[in-house]
Amino acid sequence: MTTLVDISLEDSISIFEKDLNSDVLLTWCFPSINDQLRQVLLNKTSLEKEKISLNFSFSKYKNTWIYIHTTSIDHSSGTIPESLKRVAAFSICITRNHFNPEKYSSLASILSNVYLALGDCSKLLECQLRVINRGQFDVGALGKFVDSSFDVRRSYLATSIKDVIRLFGEEIILIWSAMAMKKRVVVYSEKLISLLKVIRALPLFVFHRQNWNILRPYVSINDLEIKDLQSTGIYCAGFVDPSIKSRDDLYDILIDLSSKEVSISSYSKDQFVLGSFHKDLLRFMLESLDNDEVSDQALIKGLNMKMKELLSKLESLKEDDGKITLESLESRKLPNGMSTFLFNIANAEGLNG
Known part of the structure; x- marks a missing residue:
């Protein structure tokens, strides 16, 4: 039966x-x-x-x-x-x-x-x-x-976040920023095995969201898959086809594993102005590499705490109607680029409703 x-x-x-x-x-x-x-x-x-x-x-x-x-x-x-x-x-x-x-x-x-x-x-x-x-x-x-x-x-933690930081050094702050602001991230590698190892670790930088669904780990360049990718809006997409490097309409930042470089799309450069917060966060990540007592889990927890502090700051900047607008942030005469960064974070974290 x-x-x-x-x-x-x-x-x-x-x-x-x-x-x-x-x-x-x-x-x-x-x-x-x-x-x-x-x-x-x-x-x-x-x-x-x-x-x-x-x-x-x-x-x-x-x-x-x-x-x-x-x-x-x-x-x-x-x-x-x-x-x-x-x-x-x-x-x-x-x-x-x-x-x-x-x-x-x-x-x-x-x-x-x-x-x-x-x-x-x-x-x-x-x-x-x-x-x-x-x-x-x-x-x-x-x-x-x-x-x-x-x-x-265990699958979330299969790739060491410290290994990814070590791979890119100071440019890791651009990767963190892109993930925090929910930007379009493209990762390129000549080797599929290297691509899959690194791209699966990117959500660890914003672990408080625990969202691996933003990953498109391995995308082929054809109409079917590119249309699907574009329809998602926000993603971390992996490619082994080098022609992706010329498709800056598909990314805000490009992470090139072969050259160990991070490039910002010409359309998105104003979104990645770095300030004192970024410098402090970068120092925290780089110093963790030389400290054997800081495990991957401890580093992830530390990043979560930094984000929690940032969100508390944003809560204090809300207007009477509970909104955070770019105009209201700019009126506070914040350091150069900080208004745009905070506005992007507010939107990414759903603080505007």
Whole structure:
């Protein structure tokens, strides 16, 4: 008897295969996905490229998180299932509605083991249903998955915030400012693995929001994904295509991991005037690097305290109607650039209603 389960449309598993003739097809999916998501998944697998990326990747399209594990098939092993005899490589694509790369890296890896060993989609369906109904499954030597073993809080802290600060030095204050003011952030790297490591850490600079949904960790430059990106308004988006550097219509700041430089868009330079608050905050972050007693968690807590102090200052600057306007801030004769910065922070934190 078949058990009926309530499966979200965002909880899918798909298999894309590249055959020995270099043709790429979606060979199995449960449940079904729309044509747009299908195209995005195909873009992310890299199977259509001459050089296939075998790194685990994660990305986001609309409200759907995408996790992909790609496997190359060694036909010299002699143990390939009959159904995979004409397959050069395949990608297991998992879609979910939440962020947890470690969880889905583990799940995708085990499902890849199962498919490589058996070449049987029905076994993947069985694993999918057991995850949904029981939160776990065990396929013996091929792997065991237990959903409750993966705390999302560990996933938030997977990349050290101190490592990111060390990487950019004094320019880290521009990254903090962009995150605090909810600006459009683009991160470029030649290597996908480096891109994903750094971009997932950026929400740590504004941890009080605990919002990883602003991430678009890996975006391909095509009309479908760029339109989706623009529709979100505010984002941290990652690219491995160097042409993104010339698209300053898509970012307020560009973080280049290859050169370790941060560039401000010509349209946004007036938003990034630095004052005494920024200098004090930068000093706090840089000094933490030389202090072994300051852990990542302690640094994040310190940044939260600095933001709390700033918000208390903003509360005291509210007008009688409870609003904070740029005009009212400018009338207070604040230091150069501080009025714009405070107004942006007020809007980002929802202090104007």
